Amino acid sequence: MTLAASPIRFPDAASRPVMTRRAWWLVVLNFLVPGSAQVLAGDRRLGRFGLGSTLTLWALALVAFVVWLFWPTVLYTVLSTSITLWILAAAALFYAVLWVVLTLDTLRLVRLVKTAPSARPWVALLSIAALVAVSGTAAYGAYFATTTSGFISSVFVAGPTEPPIDGRYNILLLGGDSGPDREGMRPDSMSLVSIDAETGQAVTIGLPRDFVDFPFDEDSPLYQVYPEGYGSIDGCEVDVCQLNSVYTEVELKSPDMYPNAVAEGSEPGIEGMRDAVEGITGLTIQYYVLIDMQGFEQLIDALGGIDINVETRIPIGGDEDNNGVDGWIEPGQQHLNGYHALWYGRARYGVAGGDYERMQRQHNLQTAILQQFTPANVLTQFQAIASAGADTVKTDIPQSMLGYFVNLGMKTKELPIISVALTPENGVDSAEDPDYEYVRQLIAQALIPPTEEPAEG
Structure with a gap:
């Protein structure tokens, strides 16, 4: 089939079935391979730019996946630096904007008024859903990257590494x-x-x-x-x-x-x-x-809380004789919120075993946090x-x-x-x-x- 005869670029606009099938193809192609809809049916320059950006993203994702499989520490190190996170945020914003432009242009190319009336709301709905899913994910990725960068900068220092001692x-x-x-x-x-x-x-x-x-x-x-x-x-x-x-x-x-x-x-x-x-x-x-x-x-x-098997009844507040206790953490399997988890690990007075029993509870908390x-x-x-x-x-x-x-x-x-x-x-x-x-x-x-x-x- 020659390009001139292609129903994607040169459809029979008078045929609603043809225009409807074309609309579905364009919307799906825009979602699966952003930029391809423009290459086939619209502005080829925009399409080549969008398609090139999409293929670049896929290539980078593939490289990241391979590095994660064989050298995970390298990937984690790259992704945990503030500069890299800001670059990722800028890239995510770029793709979010690009996909909005490509999706809106795809809707223009679809020419909804030429499609079957029963298909119009579904074509529009799918386009909007794809726009929200793809561009929204990219925008959240940018937000996540900047938030992570701020968190890392505020908590972790920029200092030299220390080698292990005796392994x-x-x-x-x-x-x-x-x-x-x-x-x-x-x-x-x-x-x-x-x-x-x-x-x-x-x-x-x-x-x-x-x-x-x-x-x-x-x-x-x-x-x-x-x-x-x-x-x-x-x-x-x-x-x-x-x-x-x-x-x-x-x-x-x-x-x-x-x-x-x-x-x-x-x-x-x-x-x-x-x-x-x-x-x-x-x-x-x-x-x-x-x-x-x-x-x-x-x-x-x-x-979202933490699951702990509570072995003994734990007082919340109070003194050595359990005077002034505000409540209890009962024995058994418990899902503790932050307030009760804090008292589970902190309570010392009025608990058999004192500091030593509390040390074991704190160890239980550390283990549960790591596992859950x-x-x-x-x-x-x-x-x-x-x-x-x-x-x-x-x-x-x-x-x-x-x-x-x-x-x-x-x-x-x-x-x-x-x-x-x-x-x-x-x-x-x-x-x-x-x-x-x-x-x-x-x-x-x-x-x-x-x-x-x-x-x-």
Whole structure:
């Protein structure tokens, strides 16, 4: 068939069946291969531009898919930089506008008045639906990219990467809790997550807040003040000399110990906590993550809640004798919103087991978050998550490491998390002359992967 005889470009305008079939072809082609309708029936220059843009997009998508299959870290790294995200946002806006122009031009080419009356509303409806689906998706992609860029810039620093040590990345997790009855912020929950840099296997080490007399490495500024352990000789500069007091003391009393902390995306108090935990565990900590517990509530809500198997009745509010309790989290399988998840992890008074039982609950929360928060619910609620995260999370993880940790986190998600319990049941009494050599032995045993015993010769 010659082009001159083509019913697409030179239809019999007097035949409603021909014009109707032509209309359906043009609308479908515009949806499947934007620009092709113009090449076949309209302005060829516009059509070639639209078709070329479409093929370029498909080629880039194919390249991204291949990179994701074979080198996922590379793709995640590229997509987690602010510059790339702004380029993607500009490209998405370009395609959104282009598809609007192509769809409106396709409707012009269709010549609805020449089609069968019964087909006209359906042709128009399909065109509008395609316009909303394609251009709307591109516009949302631009919005998503700019929001992500803002979130990354506000939370993650632009700093150098750190290599793994003995094949592992050690990240200090701090749950910050400031209240009207406290002078400054004091970490209410502390744990160290050690992740195998290749397999993603994670080991979580729950740190009781009432550790006492813990040592500092000799290169720590705090070692000069407490060479025999924190507060072990003449006490300390705050009312209680225990692990979570280090943040308060350094931040309020001796911030000059860590003069470069703020410039490096941290705080003096956080650096003091880093030195304290390194002294207790014997591990070098590359990065920290500080989570504001009030913002944690918003974060859980943004993700639609969390499923937890509650083993014991948990009070909301109240004191050691459960006076003034505002409510209870009942035992059993529960879907907790942010408020109740916060109290599930925070409640200490009026609960059997005290701090140690609370450490286990916080470990349960970390495990549940890792297992239940999927890319699907993150994408659908991203604006709320980004808003909550920007006000909730502080970290010194650099933007350049995000792609690597995203890929590593996906591996971690598929493996069971090993937990090290530094509790009396495991031979550790954190408040009464703890044996830190024994603590380090427990941690070392958890970090060493099991090996096959050599065969007897």
